[in-house]
Amino acid sequence: MNETRTTCPYCGVGCGVLLRQGPEGVSVRGDPDHPANFGRLCSKGSALAETLTSEGRLLQPRVDGADVSWDVALSRVADGFRTTLERHGPGSVAFYLSGQLLTEDYYVANKLMKGFMGSANIDTNSRLCMASTVAGHRRAFGSDTVPGTYEDLDEADLVVLVGSNLAWCHPVLFQRLVAAKAARGTKVVVVDPRRTATCDAADLHLALRGGSDTSLFNGLLAYLHANGHVDHTYVGAHVSGLDAAVAMAQRDLSTTGLSAEDLAGFHALWARSERVVTVFSQGVNQSTGGTDKVNAILNCHLATGRIGRPGCGPLSVTGQPNAMGGREVGGLANMLAAHLDLEDPVHRSAVGRFWDAPAVADRPGLKAIDMFRAVRSGQIKALWIACTNPVASMPEADLVAEAIRTCDLSVVSDMYATTDTARCAQIVLPALGWAEKDGTVTNSDRTISRQRGVVAAPGSARADWDIFAEVGRRMGWREAFSYASPAEVFREHAALSGIAGRLGRDFDISDLSGLDDRGYAALAPTRWPVSGARQGGRFFGAGGFFTPDGRGRMIPVATPEETASQPRYPFRLNTGRIRDQWHTMTRSALTPRLSRHLAEPFLELHPADAVTLGLRAADIAQVQSPLGRALLRVLVTDRVAPGAPFAPMHWTAEFASAGRVDALIPGAVDPVSGQPDLKAARVAISPFPAVWYGFAVSRSKPAPDAAYWARSRIAGGWAVEMAGDVALVDWAGRAAAMFGLTTSPQTVTDRVSGQVRLAFFEDGLLHAALFVSPGPVAVERAHVAGLLGQIAPDVLSGRSGAGRLDPGPVVCSCLGVGRNTIVAAAEAGMDVEACTGAGSNCGSCKPEIAALIAGLAVRAAAE
Known part of the structure; x- marks a missing residue:
């Protein structure tokens, strides 16, 4: 079949993908032999081949907006970091990385910063994703260890999903759970303030008060203890802290907002289920109390011994393809490579000797929020961002943009120069993307898989590990960064893990350190650890924790006090993901079919709130916080609770005029993990005073001039939704400017209804059409979009006509x-x-x- 095995670049499920190159280009299907997905792919994975385009790619380095050679760009980067270190010391430099980098990229960057620049100011967007889980694991287990495996979903009697819309965010795992439910009657509980698609599989949906997860699991722990469900044999042999944790749980009287009946049902179901898996994700992590929430969950599993056995244990599912791999190489500011401790002198000395490094950082660096604040204040003077878009994804996003723009030296490595972040940087370096680069990733259940390149590099784009290594060489550390391939980097990474294993750490893949290039090329999916007798499997079923005394620790935790509602900002804004888009859409928005489900930034609003605010479905809402404003399409639904609207986080300035919801989010963080709270921003909501609405399609990329717009790709062109608060007259002129045309349109104007409709033709074929109305535009969008490039005499009717079914959204x-x-x-x-x-x-x-x-x-x- 001439197929290449690789791994999906989206979420942390880590699905195997088969790429096939044929006369018509690259095609994609799921790998039936990969243990993460057994051939299944979600909508995003299925559309991967459609994202393999050179359109818009950065093809050579740019410095101050001008194309330059790699030699010029890398000399500028290396000289800039060297000079900054000489003048201001290690605290003046920083890297901000990404869970979408490959492990080899991450490893070289971490070695360069922590080992040779001597600073731990290297953090990652995994700080926004999994930092609270890391902190909770380390408090309870002594290491950042995921105890279980995906197979536990197949064998559990009960699966509890906490803060996880698994159906949309990890669809392949969700279908695995649905199959288990059908085959063996697995019970499912969904814990989420919002009713999501995942609730379709739930036997019980606990729509708790936002932020009260710790109280829920403290209540469960107190119930388990009071009713004789603690496994005293397991606890006595392997766990400490039971009494203190139970005492705190009994004192936690915070309310979850759930009925006594629902709580009793949850407690009884958990207690009588021999095999329980608790799956948790961003609804737990992204909170000022995220680490405590994690430990509240872990406490229940430790107290009952439901951990490390088939069908038992907590399972953190990650949002990014290589969040786990980044943690393995020390990508976070408070970690060393191979799960070693930055603040442990024995560990630092071992890493320093292995790297032959001049000065391994001896104290934690600045975590993401503090890092960008330090850039803005001038403390950090040289910043390198790789494979991520913090101007769209970070809290305080507008301040992040200002920090990058005003930094003495700002470098971005990316596939595109058009991201919100790249536009702020002085130097932009072209990096390879998925299906172009080679390396490894680690998924949520510790399985290491290969990503393999099959597509030629566009222009002069280079692998991230190669870019970092070349800068290291140019800064004077030639021998330490003399890598010629990702296989060399991987072998060194695996060898270092062997030292960690000998120091009693969990992460050890030293059996792979002897792989030659052929073995690396053929590496099959492999779950760690991979060392001697320790091969894959589960952790902690028979104890063996990585704490000093070898015992797991139950941590006393309490529900934090709810932040008081402010009269000016009465709503608590929840944010998250949607089914068909990914992060800030740089990849997923390339394919039209992924924009057809939900094409605009939107606000889910409870019907009672909508009535109070005077908002109707399809209106535009102004959402305001002390930090910024967003304009979002209103979706009235009882999926959310009164006072708790929801908005997705994907839209950037590339795709919407005011859809960057993270510009509204304050930088409040968990005090232990440093992970920001992305689920509880206080906002005000009001109607946007639209006097006109518009919908347009075009074969060329439209440049809308409106207060509100949202642009998306469709087959053969683009669609754009618009609204304005200023009355306009010359629609023909504005439309021509928006579409970049000089021809005159066909026009229909209804002065009674206030509707205006225009169509532009080139060589008799439809090039663009615009529909304007005083209210939300009512046309058959799919029908109109399908007429682009066609002879379309009836396009301005906006209807498909008798006998023809409009497929609808x-x-x-x-x-x-x-x-x-x-x-x-x-x-x-x-x-x-x-x-x-x-x-x-x-x-x-x-x-x-x-x-x-x-x-x-x-x-x-x-x-």
Whole structure:
């Protein structure tokens, strides 16, 4: 088949992918032999081949906006960091990295900063993702160890999902759980203030008060203790701190907002289930009390011995493909490589000798929030950002942009020069992307997989490890950074882990340190540890914790006091992800089908709040915090609680005029982990005073001039939604400017309704169309978009015409099946999946399909 095995670059599930190069380009399918997915891919993974385009790529280095050679750019970077170190010392330099880097990239960058520049000011966007889990693991286990494996989902009697919309954020794992539920009756509890697609599989949904997770699990611990469910044999042999943790749990009287009936049901279900897996993600981590939430969960598993056995244990699922690999090489500011401790002199000495490093950093560096504040204040004078977009993803995002713009030396390595972050930097370096570079990643259950390049590098783009190594050589450390391939880097990384293993640490893959280039090229998915008798598997079923006394630690934790609501900012804004987009959309927005489900930044608002605020569905809401403002399309739904709206975090200045929700988020952090709270910003909401709304399609990339706009790709071109608060007259001129045209449009104006419709043709084929209305535009968007490049005499009707079904908004992105198609099949009594294919691939649309069918049944009963 001429297929290459590689790994998906999206979430931490770490799905195996098969790439095939053929006459028509690259195609993608799931790898049936990979243990993470067994051939399944989600909508994003299925569309990976469509993202392999050179469109918009940065092809050579740029310095101060001008294209230059690699020699010029790297000399500027190396000289800048060297001079900064000489003049201001190690505290004046910093790297900000990404869980999307490969382990080899991460390793070289960490070695350069911590071992040779002598600073621990190297942090990563995993600080926004998994830092609270790392801190909780280290407090309880003495190491950042994920105890279990994905196989535990297949064998559990009960799976509790906490702060995890698994159906949308980790769809392949969700389908694995659904299969287990069907096969063996696995019970599922979803703990989430918001009713998400994941709740479709739940036997019990606990819609607790936002931020009260610690109280929920403290209540569970107190119940387990009071009713004889503590495993005293396991605790006596392997765990300390039970009494103190239980005493604190008994004193935690904070309310979860749940009914006594729901709490009793949860407690009883947990207690009687022999095998329990607790899956947790960003709803736990992204909190000022995130570490305590993690330890509250771990306490329940330690107290009952439900850990490290088949079907038992806590399972942290990561948001990025290599968040785990970054942790393994010490990518966080308070860690050393190979899970060694930065503040332990024995560990520092061992790493220093291994690297032959001049001065290993001896104190933790600045974590992400403090790092960018230090850049803004001038404490950090040289900053290098790789493979991430903090101007869109960090809290205090506008201040982050200001910090980068005013830094003495700012460097960005990325595939694109058009990201919000790259636009702020002095030096932008072209980096390789997925399917172009080689290396390894580690997924959420400790499985190391290879990413393999099959596509030629565009322009002069280089691998990140190679860029960092070349700068190291130019700074004078030639021997230490003389790598010729990622295989060399991996061998060194594996050899260092052997030293960590001999020092009693968990991460040890030293059996892989002898891989030659051929062995590295052929490396199959491998779960660590990989050392002597320690091969993969689970941790802690028979104790063996990595604390000084070898015992796991239960940590007394209490629910923090709720931040008082401010009269000016009465709403608590929850943020998160949607099904078909990824991070800040630099990759996922390249493919039209991933923008067809939800194409605009939006605000989920409870009906009662909508009435109070005077907002209706499809209106534009102004969302304001003390830090900034966003404009978001209103989606009225009881999925959220009153006072607790939700907005996705993906949109950037590339795709929306004011969709960067992280510009609203303050930099409040967990005091232990340094992870920011992205789920509880206080905001005000008001109607945006729109006097017109617009919808447009165009074969060329439109440049809208409106207070509100959101741009997305469609087949053959672009779509854009707009709204303005100033009345306009010359629509033909504005439309021509937006589309970059000089031709005159066909125009229909209805002075009674206030609607204006324009269409531009080139050589008799539709190039662009604009629909304007005093209210939200009502046209069949999929139909209009499908007319681009066609002879389209009736385009301005905005309707598909008699006898032709408008498929409606896309529900199944994998196969492009619209809502109206699904409804028509259901109304005809057909099997929707068999008839339309909807839901037959990744399955993440099944909850939405089920809701549509249920809605039809309700309406039919009412009639």
